[in-house]
Amino acid sequence: MPRYSIDGIDLDIPLHCLNDNLKQQLQNEHYEWKEVNGLKRHLKKGDRVLDLGGGAGYIAIQAARIAGAGNVATVEASAEMVQAIGRNLVLNHAEAVRVLHGAVVPDDFSGGSVEFDVKPAFWSSAIAVGPRKGAAQRIKVPALRLSDLLHAFEPNLVIMDVEGAERDLARQDWPLMVQLVIMEIHPQTYPPAGIQEIFDGMSKAGFAYMPWGSRGNLVVFQRLPGKGMGC
Structure with missing residues (x-):
């Protein structure tokens, strides 16, 4: 199994979960930079x-370095990557990070599971x-509603890379x-229009764009004082 070292963090990742572009990003230490x-x-x-969107656990481990591993929870839909996260947490002495298996869905999602496309990278x-594309394997995974996660873990900071699902998550209350x-x-x-929906939804929920830490398609939203719903 390939091992990569980025910013002092070691990551073991199954070879069949990588493509050439992802390998290059990991080798060049540009992965999730x-x-x-922003963190x-x-x-x-x-x-x-x-x-x-825990991936290989890299962001969770970075967060654990600063906030403390016991203050971090990560959610990942791929069962194989959940196992990889577990191994990487041990490898980097961050075992106290909590790991959940499932895909994050908005509160109005009606099912207990959701279809998920596992892709080569x-x-x-x-x-x-829509229809399955290319080499993706379509599976069913637990559906984890956003509000349930927020109330279970009570985070003051949420970081997400959920490959398009952010459009639905941004339109609900936080x-x-x-x-x-x-x-x-x-x-x-x-x-x-989908980008506008995200910004409109986060604004309605009491957040404003924060330029410090934002870059390209990585956007930071900060809570405005006195804006938003109660816990």
């Missing part, structure tokens, strides 16, 4: 972090939309405990 910059800009010791896997949302948006999966 925008998310890490390091805003995260403080003792903060509580919910990481949506783990970072492209996503909740299924409790006041969440003060910062670091979100990777995916304009290749929805039209410009």
Whole structure:
């Protein structure tokens, strides 16, 4: 199994979960660099972090370094990558991070499971939309509603890379405990109107665009004082 070292963090990732582009990003230590910059800009010791779209566990481990492993929870839909996260947490002495298996859905999602497309490169896997494409394997995974996760873990910072699902998550209410949302948006999966929906939804929920830490498709939203719903 290949091992990569990025910013002092060791990651073991199954070979069949990688493609050439992802391998290059890992080898060059460019993997998730925008998310890490956003975290390091805003995260403080003792903060509580919910990481949506855990991947190989890299972001959760970065968060654990700053906030403390016991203050971090990560959610990943691929069962194989959940196992990889577990191994990487042990490898990097961050075993106290909590790991949940499932895909994050909005509160109005009606089922207990959701179809998920597992793609050859783990970072492209996503909740299924439309007919299955290419080499993706379509499976069913537990559906985890956003509000249930927020109330279970009470994070003040949420970071997400959910391959397009952010469009639905941005349109619902966010409790006041969440003060910062670091979100990777995916304009290749929805039209410009979808980006506007995200910004409109987060504004309605009491957040404003935060330029510090935002870069390209990595967007930071900060809670406005006195804005939003209660816990």
